[in-house]
Amino acid sequence: MDARLFERFLHDKSAQAAAELLRADASSQGLSGELEVILNQIDSAIDPVVAGDMAAARILLSAASLIQARIRAENQRAARALEQVSDVSDRTS
Numbered sequence: 001m002d003a004r005l006f007e008r009f010l011h012d013k014s015a016q017a018a019a020e021l022l023r024a025d026a027s028s029q030g031l032s033g034e035l036e037v038i039l040n041q042i043d044s045a046i047d048p049v050v051a052g053d054m055a056a057a058r059i060l061l062s063a064a065s066l067i068q069a070r071i072r073a074e075n076q077r078a079a080r081a082l083e084q085v086s087d088v089s090d091r092t093s
């Protein structure tokens with residue numbers, strides 16, 4: 001979903017496309033947060049046999065969250081740049 005929205009943002013360069021992309025970014029980060037809460041809730045019930053799998057899941061979640069945060073920051077910068085270009089264009093029209 002994010003990839004399609006990002007592609008649309010690059011193609012359209014519209015405020016609507018930027019807003020949709022930023023909403024998807026926030027949603028992805030929210031899902032990562034929810035998954036972390038669930039992992040914390042079930043941690044004590046996990047059989048020691050799969051403790052390594054849980055550790056791997058936490059590492060992957062941490063990496064995915066960091067990547068998503070960087071992507072979101074870059075998308076926010078791009079959206080702000082689009083707003084600035086639009087503001088300048090509006091003032092010169």
